[in-house]
Amino acid sequence: MSRLxxxxxxxxxxxxxxxxxxxxxxxxxxxxxxxxIGAYPEAGSxxxxxxxxxxxxxxxxxxxxxxxxxxxxxxxxxxxVLWPLCHRRVDRVSMTxxxxxxxxxxxxxxxxxxxxxxxxDDLIWVHDYHFFPLARELRKLGAHxxxxxxxxxxxxxxxxxxxxxxxETFAANIAHYDLIGLQTRGDVARCLEMFRADYRSELxxxxxxxxxxxxxxxxxxxxxxxxAAFRTEAxxxxxxxxxxxxxxxxFAVGVDRLDYTKGLPNRFKAFGRYLELCDSENRPCLIQIAxxxxxxxxxxxxxxxxxxxLTGKINGQFAELDWTPIRFINRSVxxxxxxxxxxxxxxxxxxxxxxxxxxxxxxxVAAQDGEDPGVLVLSRFAGAAEDMTDALLVNPYDIxxxxxxxxxxxxxxxxxxxxxxxxxxxxxxxxxxxxxxxSFVNILKSRISMLEPWEMTA
Ligand code: GDG
Numbered sequence: 447m448s449r450l451x452x453x454x455x456x457x458x459x460x461x462x463x464x465x466x467x468x469x470x471x472x473x474x475x476x477x478x479x480x481x482x483i484g485a486y487p488e489a490g491s492x493x494x495x496x497x498x499x500x501x502x503x504x505x506x507x508x509x510x511x512x513x514x515x516x517x518x519x520x521x522x523x524x525x526x527v528l529w530p531l532c533h534r535r536v537d538r539v540s541m542t543x544x545x546x547x548x549x550x551x552x553x554x555x556x557x558x559x560x561x562x563x564x565x566x567d568d569l570i571w572v573h574d575y576h577f578f579p580l581a582r583e584l585r586k587l588g589a590h591x592x593x594x595x596x597x598x599x600x601x602x603x604x605x606x607x608x609x610x611x612x613x614e615t616f617a618a619n620i621a622h623y624d625l626i627g628l629q630t631r632g633d634v635a636r637c638l639e640m641f642r643a644d645y646r647s648e649l650x651x652x653x654x655x656x657x658x659x660x661x662x663x664x665x666x667x668x669x670x671x672x673x674a675a676f677r678t679e680a681x682x683x684x685x686x687x688x689x690x691x692x693x694x695x696x697f698a699v700g701v702d703r704l705d706y707t708k709g710l711p712n713r714f715k716a717f718g719r720y721l722e723l724c725d726s727e728n729r730p731c732l733i734q735i736a737x738x739x740x741x742x743x744x745x746x747x748x749x750x751x752x753x754x755x756l757t758g759k760i761n762g763q764f765a766e767l768d769w770t771p772i773r774f775i776n777r778s779v780x781x782x783x784x785x786x787x788x789x790x791x792x793x794x795x796x797x798x799x800x801x802x803x804x805x806x807x808x809x810x811v812a813a814q815d816g817e818d819p820g821v822l823v824l825s826r827f828a829g830a831a832e833d834m835t836d837a838l839l840v841n842p843y844d845i846x847x848x849x850x851x852x853x854x855x856x857x858x859x860x861x862x863x864x865x866x867x868x869x870x871x872x873x874x875x876x877x878x879x880x881x882x883x884x885s886f887v888n889i890l891k892s893r894i895s896m897l898e899p900w901e902m903t904a
Contacts (some may be wrong), residue, residue, distance in 0.1 A: 457484030518548025557583030680813035
């Protein structure tokens, strides 16, 4: 059996609280053997080679990004250009001349280190927008392996791609992957539109794309969670997230990395509007967990400030001596507490302005008690909404509509809650994390992906 080589920006090291993605990749690696390659969380000096970390059935190989690489590749091109671009926020793109060369240089450096590690029959699975050019760099070094790519964020809109330096290299780079995995059918449509619009590519009758001498396949693989593990955590009543104070009588919960794509200001405004409209006698609360990320990027600092302002304003307007409507927790909460919090809440709020999938939506549904479930309010712009059509779908830009959905969630009759929950749960179970990783690896492994002479005659 060929080994699996997983490449992601960050290597999960000793992370007990990791989610379904890490577990799914870990299981796939345990099964096939191979290695997981990624960066240490802290910057340091470039040693030019990988370091073996942690013993396991497979190897974990870590590399160190230098401070300069963190600034230009990670915070710069990846998170100040590609992240907003993929999330249709070109107004948030911030570009300096050193970002693009810095991004290419990390992909080239990593490709050299990977080429020295891999065997000719390894299956290589590259993750996310940090590594769009990696397959092409590996090909330049002579790698003929099957190389797959999974994009966790939305596929960019064709017209937005012109914002990139050397925009014509984008399609040419990703065409070097044998399999391009995307979250949703909508993402696949956007990717195919890009190839269709490019004179260098040709759509083949089997749906794959011929680009120069390469053939690539684009497919959706909706990512999921480890449903059984999450459910077990949610059912374990040993961890009471509220301690002795007890849970609020009625509350909605939001859990997001503090990111401007997650639509948190809109959510807070919608909750404020709901408080204006509803009879607030039963003192509903919004509990928002939002651990900070990428605080070095100014757009993240700005949204944090905006949320602090909104929390103060809304609480100032509505709070009573014994009631605080919004509890904004700008820190990480341990996973078991999170699972329990979902289960105890009456409404899950996911209001992303753009989102690859949104695993919180799936976690919320998996955590519910099917006999008395909470209701998921879900943005139409989250990938999860493509299949979870029985959630209360909202346009998060429409504050009134979202406020009305919060009201509907809090007042929904038990029968309808059960029905909607059962249908959402069916989607969550069908798209479980292990199904996601197995189907990706199986398709990558099985397809004849290149019209190379050595393969034609094999
Ligand atoms: C990217 C794409 C895509 C959050 N706060 C805490 C905490 N979390 C966990 C959640 C969930 C995960 O982080 C967030 O996953 P999402 O899917 O919601 O979003 P991104 O981080 O933006 O992930 C996204 C995903 O990749 C997978 O492909 O779905 O669209 O943007 O698991 O529970 N976990 C703990 N404490 C917290 O405070 N323990």
